[in-house]
Amino acid sequence: MASIKERAAALNLEEKLCVRPNSGQVIKPVNNCLLWSSLIVYLKSTVTIKTRRVHIKAHSDCFLGSEAVDVVAEHLKLSKKFEEVNVTREKVICVCQALLDCNVFEVPGTKPLGKGKKQVFQDSKRSLYRFIGGHNPSVDELERGVLAVGIQAFFCSEKSEEQTTSHVEMPVASETDCLTLKASMVSPSGSQTELKLPQTLVDEVWQELTLLRLLNLVEIPVLDGILQCSPSPRSPQKTHQLTTTNLDLAHSSNHLDRKVLKAFKDSQDDEWLYAALDCLDFLPDQSVVDLSRKLPHCFSEVEIQKPSYEQPLLSSSNLDNYKLLVYGALSKHYSHTDRAPLLPQHMTDIYKAITELLVTAKLDTALEALQLCLKLLLPNSREELRRLLTFMALAVEPQAIRLEMEVENRLAIKRSFSRAILHCKDLTKEKEDIMVVFMLCNIQEIFKIPGALHKEVSDKLALLVQGQQTDVTGSTFCQQVPKRTYVNSTKTTTNNELWKLLDSINVNVQISNKERKRLLGQFYQAHPEVFNQYFGDSAASIL
Template sequence: MDHELEVQSYSTHSPVKSDKSLEDVLDNLNLSSTITPQMINLGLSQELVDEVWQQQAVFRLLQLIELPLLEKLLDGKEASRPPLHSMDSDPDLLYTSSYLDREVLKAFSEAQDDEWLSGAVDCLEFLPDDLVVDVSRGLAGCADDLLRCKSLLYEVLVQHYRNTQQPPLLSNHVFDIHSGISELLVNGKQEQALEALQLSLKLQDSRSREELRRLLRFMAVAAESQEVKLHKEIENRMAVKRSFSSAIVYSKRLSKGKVALMVLFMMDKHCDLFKIPVSLHKMVSDRIINIVKGKDPEVTTGPSHCTRVSAKAYSENAQKTTKEELWSLLRTIHENPKLSSKEKRRLLGQFYKGHPELFVQYFGNRLSRHVLLQ
């Protein structure tokens, strides 16, 4: 009888006991990006859970579209958007006159029971105080004329989003997501485009994601032909696209036609856009199970110990060693002070093309902050 070869090797993983109770817990995990009591019981930190979500989302994006690497990866600075103007985000607003104006606007929209008005007022929470004060005082003079009220709100929103100096709400700082998604749309692959957008939004910060959700919801309502006429010469759908496109998507690599295609698609799919794809749930679930069972080579769960392993396990360990060497090479490229930014980008680009998953794991936290990522 043939016996499987065994070799002595070192492992950095403590053995994890797999039993029925563990399987039950894993099966019932609420796989969200927020840590749950079950995850704490399994020894999973919030940081690790967030990292798993982020990495798996990028891996899935890599399967859907080609993501050319952008130059801003090496730029440590990142643009940020101002905070949300609400009492929940800043209790001090309770004592300001602008907070009172915001509350008056909310009360006004609730009294009208109008989806258009409520959508517009929801967007105002992201506007600066001076604009909110102006619109509040303006509405006081036309409260009995609903069409004038809507026109005033629309003009203020357009004024803000056309002149904003903030980065676009759909960020694109590290990978060229826009080009890949627009190509899917041009080729009629709407399901893949929707999933790619869902993944990219999952990787963004919660603030810009919420602002985009509210703006798209308002655009979808305002675009209806039976709503208040927004432009003398063009239909409402084209008017809202023209007014807000630059605040949602901006890329020098995209033509105006492709930008318009993306924005209109996002507006039409706004109800599904912020859902988490089933594929991502599955990938995150599988990764967490592997971590808990000690099968994830990227996670060290305990001190090293000497044990006898099979030839198959030895081969797997060799692959792990190769991965560690590649990781070391990537760190050397990234942290080498003697390399110019241009040369560093070139080498990182080559590494990314050959080993995208390792690249994503190494730059995980930076990717989530920039893009893809919040």
């Protein structure tokens, strides 16, 4: 889940938010804190983050500078605050430069510059940038440089048209930060106090607004289980990612084998192999150990004898053999019939609604509904699903390595991994296949979070920080009840409907006595309790 870390400036706030352009028209005050935070969140959730290579060195979790400019420009154009403003690319580059100067992201693989020097953001497809996790610049920091007059005034002022900047490019970061809303507020005594919303409350806001937006797109008859947003029959799987900061951790043999494969993965330029090795974080230790121990045997003697400064690369044949080994391990792990699918069973009604939208060719609505559905998943399941789908999308390509001699790659991938993604008793096999194929065709879009949802969450969190109540006019909210209350209500409603059915059979004068007796006999066999309650002591004589 993308993070929102917001701070409002405690001093000079009114001067920054109310600016008069040359036309004499007063720009409406706007919360610059929310404007910056929503921009950063949208940037993090929209840009494509992956490992990229510069010359011979690979950099993980990076994005392109040109893509960052496109995303920021799109966000500003969609904002109501800049509807009538000309959002030029030169101005957007200034905004990206401010983000770079405030360490929202950095240029990977570069050494710190001297005092007074700074990196220049480049609007280029050859410039890489990487987000810096946990950094939360204030509004003053963001607007101290090229945006000294404030971001709103920068775009609305005609003078800002004269400002020019060089083109720059930046790297992307993943959604790993906790979503926390902070506000610097001035107490009545004049001292600054910091108000921080609990993480549980922020998560509840995301869950509530995501589900509410989903209900506006699809019809869900029963919300039991969906409101929990966590699959009860399946405990969260333990991942084996090597991002620990505990220096006292004893590196076991399994951990070292994982580090070997991670280093091998980072050195690969082959997208197929990189995506496959990226899925190994979710495999058991024994499978990873076996793959790590087989890796040295794939290098030929000539490759091993190369000088140390030359990185040994696998030959084409050895690389294909190792690919098949990795595919075999993944296929064995994800093809188990007793394995719970990554898309949990308690959201079956949502899957049905999405497949109906696909069948009726409402692709845009289906895509947004699927984005919201995946947003409700546990973070661990969401990440595992993303990696698996990424590998599947590369493996089904016609130019990819042939996985099995008897069948084509598309059928082999479907047979090995489809059940691990989606398997519901209430969905036909055809609809399951439609759902999986749609996810593979839109792998770059389904894990993005709709910008409208970001805005709704930011607005509600801002109101909560200010102690105001949110406006629920026109919204349909469902009240979550205990499971026992739900079961009792279901039983009472069912008995009432059965009572009405029995009464209609008994008082219907259009059927013969023989037919009535036959129907009453069938009813008694299925629901004897309701039958005895209805007829009382005369129940035996009726039959």
